[in-house]
Amino acid sequence: MSVREAIWGEKKERIEEALRALDEDLYRYIRDFAYEEVLARPGLDLKTRELLAITALIALGSPKELATHLEGALRVGATEEEVRETILQSALFLGFPRALAAMKLWEKVRRGGAYPGKGEERPLEDEA
Amino acid sequence: MSVREAIWGEKKERIEEALRALDEDLYRYIRDFAYEEVLARPGLDLKTRELLAITALIALGSPKELATHLEGALRVGATEEEVRETILQSALFLGFPRALAAMKLWEKVRRGGAYPGKGEERPLEDEA
Amino acid sequence: MSVREAIWGEKKERIEEALRALDEDLYRYIRDFAYEEVLARPGLDLKTRELLAITALIALGSPKELATHLEGALRVGATEEEVRETILQSALFLGFPRALAAMKLWEKVRRGGAYPGKGEERPLEDEA
Amino acid sequence: MSVREAIWGEKKERIEEALRALDEDLYRYIRDFAYEEVLARPGLDLKTRELLAITALIALGSPKELATHLEGALRVGATEEEVRETILQSALFLGFPRALAAMKLWEKVRRGGAYPGKGEERPLEDEA
Amino acid sequence: MSVREAIWGEKKERIEEALRALDEDLYRYIRDFAYEEVLARPGLDLKTRELLAITALIALGSPKELATHLEGALRVGATEEEVRETILQSALFLGFPRALAAMKLWEKVRRGGAYPGKGEERPLEDEA
Amino acid sequence: MSVREAIWGEKKERIEEALRALDEDLYRYIRDFAYEEVLARPGLDLKTRELLAITALIALGSPKELATHLEGALRVGATEEEVRETILQSALFLGFPRALAAMKLWEKVRRGGAYPGKGEERPLEDEA
Numbered sequence: 001m002s003v004r005e006a007i008w009g010e011k012k013e014r015i016e017e018a019l020r021a022l023d024e025d026l027y028r029y030i031r032d033f034a035y036e037e038v039l040a041r042p043g044l045d046l047k048t049r050e051l052l053a054i055t056a057l058i059a060l061g062s063p064k065e066l067a068t069h070l071e072g073a074l075r076v077g078a079t080e081e082e083v084r085e086t087i088l089q090s091a092l093f094l095g096f097p098r099a100l101a102a103m104k105l106w107e108k109v110r111r112g113g114a115y116p117g118k119g120e121e122r123p124l125e126d127e128a
Numbered sequence: 129m130s131v132r133e134a135i136w137g138e139k140k141e142r143i144e145e146a147l148r149a150l151d152e153d154l155y156r157y158i159r160d161f162a163y164e165e166v167l168a169r170p171g172l173d174l175k176t177r178e179l180l181a182i183t184a185l186i187a188l189g190s191p192k193e194l195a196t197h198l199e200g201a202l203r204v205g206a207t208e209e210e211v212r213e214t215i216l217q218s219a220l221f222l223g224f225p226r227a228l229a230a231m232k233l234w235e236k237v238r239r240g241g242a243y244p245g246k247g248e249e250r251p252l253e254d255e256a
Numbered sequence: 257m258s259v260r261e262a263i264w265g266e267k268k269e270r271i272e273e274a275l276r277a278l279d280e281d282l283y284r285y286i287r288d289f290a291y292e293e294v295l296a297r298p299g300l301d302l303k304t305r306e307l308l309a310i311t312a313l314i315a316l317g318s319p320k321e322l323a324t325h326l327e328g329a330l331r332v333g334a335t336e337e338e339v340r341e342t343i344l345q346s347a348l349f350l351g352f353p354r355a356l357a358a359m360k361l362w363e364k365v366r367r368g369g370a371y372p373g374k375g376e377e378r379p380l381e382d383e384a
Numbered sequence: 385m386s387v388r389e390a391i392w393g394e395k396k397e398r399i400e401e402a403l404r405a406l407d408e409d410l411y412r413y414i415r416d417f418a419y420e421e422v423l424a425r426p427g428l429d430l431k432t433r434e435l436l437a438i439t440a441l442i443a444l445g446s447p448k449e450l451a452t453h454l455e456g457a458l459r460v461g462a463t464e465e466e467v468r469e470t471i472l473q474s475a476l477f478l479g480f481p482r483a484l485a486a487m488k489l490w491e492k493v494r495r496g497g498a499y500p501g502k503g504e505e506r507p508l509e510d511e512a
Numbered sequence: 513m514s515v516r517e518a519i520w521g522e523k524k525e526r527i528e529e530a531l532r533a534l535d536e537d538l539y540r541y542i543r544d545f546a547y548e549e550v551l552a553r554p555g556l557d558l559k560t561r562e563l564l565a566i567t568a569l570i571a572l573g574s575p576k577e578l579a580t581h582l583e584g585a586l587r588v589g590a591t592e593e594e595v596r597e598t599i600l601q602s603a604l605f606l607g608f609p610r611a612l613a614a615m616k617l618w619e620k621v622r623r624g625g626a627y628p629g630k631g632e633e634r635p636l637e638d639e640a
Numbered sequence: 641m642s643v644r645e646a647i648w649g650e651k652k653e654r655i656e657e658a659l660r661a662l663d664e665d666l667y668r669y670i671r672d673f674a675y676e677e678v679l680a681r682p683g684l685d686l687k688t689r690e691l692l693a694i695t696a697l698i699a700l701g702s703p704k705e706l707a708t709h710l711e712g713a714l715r716v717g718a719t720e721e722e723v724r725e726t727i728l729q730s731a732l733f734l735g736f737p738r739a740l741a742a743m744k745l746w747e748k749v750r751r752g753g754a755y756p757g758k759g760e761e762r763p764l765e766d767e768a
Binding site for chain 5: 413417421422
Binding site: 534535537538541542546568569572573574576577 | 701724727728731735736737738739740741743744747
């Protein structure tokens with residue numbers, strides 16, 4: 001299974017189509033370099049990698065990309081508790097406003113059922 | 129064992145003295161809230177927490193505090209490979225300059241033997 | 257009067273309910289550590305603290321949390337002029353784009369009447 | 385032609401009215417210092433200046449101000465390819481999430497026809 | 513008294529010489545726009561303005577410029593307690609690493625006697 | 641000529657040795673992806689790319705990596721005036737402290753003769 005299948009799950013085709021339509025080269029860099037080269041490296045499991053990604057995205061304050069990896073973390077085996085702890089800890093290093101904004105987004109991801117086993121009434125991309 | 133003992137290791141007394149001399153209340157917040165309340169939470173092991181801290185500190189670009197947690201990650205059981213992977217992955221989310229600066233600092237931490245079992249010829253704090 | 261009552265004013269109950277529903281522990285940290293321990297410290301009046309909070313939030317670029325403290329500043333006695341000057345000055349240190357985005361948000365807060373004495377036709381949280 | 389006419393084009397009057405209504409002094413600083421003093425300096429052509437502005441705004445993560453300069457770059461003679469390359473390159477220095485968010489915004493600017501020769505069905509300011 | 517005299521104090525001539533030698537136009541912008549136009553505005557006293565500057569510079573993580581305004585805050589009438597509270601509060605909004613780095617720098621400023629009434633054995637610029 | 645030869649010039653071998661000694665994989669990513677894939681793209685000349693890199697690095701506040709690209713800009717044909725204008729403009733978007741720190745570093749690069757035709761008495765890497 002490719003890293004993209006693991007992280008993007010049932011949304012893989014939709015995300016890939018959207019990325020290709022957006023920019024063919026940026027899609028290729030994200031696919032070949034970011035996902036299948038760097039995130040695919042051994043030495044750190046995908047679950048830990050997704051929690052690191054969440055932390056980096058809380059630091060950047062990028063809601064849409066954060067939502068992608070909040071869902072991705074769950075798909076590669078993180079528990080809801082582990083994601084929550086990652087967000088809570090970010091308050092220490094990045095400040096309470098960043099942690100609070102991330103927790104609100106995380107609630108939307110959970111409520112929206114945007115990962116397997118929850119149903120998916122409303123697409124997160126449209127509201128984040 | 130307190131979280132501070134686990135992360136600061138043999139430097140615990142020295143770091144605590146320095147922090148107390150710096151500011152009694154900031155020391156108290158770091159000790160009681162940051163370390164023994166938030167970092168001490170169950171739900172995520174200390175090793176993962178330290179890798180998350182490293183990512184947040186790469187994002188901030190704070191070399192001294194990053195050095196503390198590069199050492200701390202090793203003390204709570206992260207392998208050198210796991211720390212390295214954490215730094216390499218940060219290039220994707222935070223850009224190559226951040227990852228490169230972190231890797232240079234990581235090399236100093238490793239060379240300086242600033243964690244148990246390596247000896248400690250030169251104190252990292254003075255050069256970071 | 258608690259710091260939360262001073263800063264959140266008539267929205268206190270609504271904000272607390274929302275925070276508790278979001279995450280019980282994050283709420284507790286915000287209440288007990290952020291508001292009633294650190295912001296409650298003597299040595300700096302609440303008005304100055306709120307102007308400092310506004311500056312930090314302009315730096316972070318966090319609109320919802322910024323809106324909370326734009327309102328909060330007024331509740332603890334800052335004049336509209338003082339808030340405006342805080343935003344204008346941020347252009348020097350954080351750049352014009354940050355200052356401009358903050359000024360647009362500030363206009364919404366003023367127009368929305370989201371603080372005592374102005375009425376509150378539309379809740380800011382929904383549009384920020 | 386003033387720098388504002390060059391960068392804001394047919395939207396100049398609308399933008400100036402909005403800025404003046406927002407804050408008279410901030411408008412004056414943006415007009416007299418930012419645009420007609422600094423951006424008007426010789427030594428670097430306006431096209432390069434707008435690509436630099438785009439990079440700075442990708443770093444800040446400020447979507448509305450970024451949209452203004454994505455349009456502005458085209459007005460002062462940048463090709464769509466040059467803007468796209470500026471965004472792609474930002475992935476190296478600022479990380480993929482920043483580049484991806486900027487590329488999505490750039491697509492909206494292009495689709496929305498928010499610059500001369502494309503028509504302007506929907507104002508970008510309202511959706512960015 | 514100009515704002516520069518108030519904030520830079522006995523270092524005014526030295527700082528101005530250094531800035532002019534560095535870049536004549538940047539010096540002019542800092543003098544005429546930053547200090548004597550924006551910081552000189554009424555509506556907010558200089559002491560509050562310097563505490564806001566400190567907060568913005570903690571957010572940026574710029575040690576040399578932060579040192580300048582830590583000293584400046586004292587010169588325009590801030591007490592050591594007010595500066596310390598400003599730094600402590602930054603932990604909430606910008607995270608503990610930023611607050612800790614600022615507190616260390618603040619200790620150097622106080623020890624170095626880099627403001628009136630303390631003597632000035634070692635110039636801060638060289639070590640910050 | 642490779643992009644690395646163009647940007648790193650006479651320092652290419654030294655930089656490559658240092659990067660390889662630091663981390664073989666990070667070196668490979670920087671060489672094959674950052675320099676020879678993305679920076680080597682057509683559609684934007686290397687001079688403009690280096691000015692964009694300078695802007696991104698001023699935003700990040702990364703002095704060593706900024707020094708590399710201040711030198712690199714000159715090697716690929718930017719004039720001293722163009723580099724200076726890039727730094728001056730950054731004050732508008734990223735604030736005066738960032739611009740001032742960059743201008744000081746730029747002075748060191750110029751004084752240090754760290755690019756062809758100036759001699760190279762003292763290696764910039766050691767002081768930046």
